[in-house]
């Protein structure tokens with residue numbers, strides 16, 4: 001018997017909203033039923049482009065649409081708290097883009113709200129839904145590299161991003177750390193949990209957001225993570241996990257890998273490859289499938305992207321920003 005279709009609402013009409021809507025339209029058991037924008041014109045144009053039935057010129061109307069099973073929030077991070085909060089208040093399940101919020105305080109507020117209402121909430125950390133990343137984690141948890149000593153990961157984009165771009169705008173939560181650093185940080189958290197110590201150095205822009213940031217995270221076990229993010233240079237976007245008995249190398253595009261190599265000490269390297277149907281960008285599909293499975297099951301949280309992890313990552317990002325001196329409007 002075919003699974004019941006899950007009805008999605010899309011909140012905002014920018015770049016990732018379009019990509020995710022495209023991924024949903026490829027899923028036979030997903031329906032994109034409504035879209036909202038801050039302007040009716042954008043909502044209508046988006047609805048026409050993707051064949052969506054209802055277009056709202058405000059978020060509240062989308063949140064009030066009780067035909068929807070779940071709303072995907074894809075505004076800049078600075079608006080995640082307000083947009084996701086509105087939907088949760090109305091009793092709607094929410095998939096909220098990364099970075100989950102501007103800071104850990106806002107993340108706590110959303111999680112508290114979702115739990116009080118008993119509704120589903122998940123950060124759109126698609127990397128955690130990627131089958132090959134899940135395989136890598138299972139191998140590491142299983143001791144394939146021994147005790148983890150070092151995690152390295154980077155994500156830098158060359159841009160250039162003009163001063164008006166959201167990545168340069170403090171009011172929109174700009175800077176490398178929240179937008180790109182969240183991937184290396186989430187990768188390290190996936191394997192090691194929340195770090196005991198966090199230090200960092202950054203180069204700040206005239207606007208006061210970080211153009212590039214190097215982070216050193218450490219754990220009581222002695223493990224360290226060396227992480228880097230940048231919006232002023234295109235880095236290799238690779239990762240490695242080194243332990244007492246071996247190493248895993250993940251090539252470019254480490255958070256949606258097509259392959260990785262496990263080097264166990266004294267053994268031939270082992271290649272792990274994505275399934276043929278899992279192209280580099282298919283993590284969005286896996287993320288959507290995870291959400292739909294949870295919603296159908298009546299769950300309020302995903303074990304693949306637990307809220308405890310999103311909260312811990314936000315605390316680490318707060319600590320990084322605290323060290324390098326990036327503060328957003330409204331933060332004390």
Ligand SMILES: NC(=O)c1ccc[n+]([C@@H]2O[C@H](COP(=O)([O-])OP(=O)(O)OC[C@H]3O[C@@H](n4cnc5c(N)ncnc54)[C@H](OP(=O)(O)O)[C@@H]3O)[C@@H](O)[C@H]2O)c1
Pocket residue numbers: 012013014015016017036037038039042043074075076077079097098099124126166172178179
């Ligand atoms: N998962 C991924 O792979 C991925 C990739 C890229 C981005 N993201 C995340 O997704 C979010 C959006 O990124 P994007 O690249 O799609 O950005 P974008 O192209 O600038 O789109 C953001 C949209 O949000 C709305 N918006 C703009 N400024 C706003 C403001 N000040 N307050 C409220 N809404 C505003 C606009 O839609 P309306 O005009 O319709 O209101 C805009 O089109 C970010 O949090 C980012 O980190 C995730």
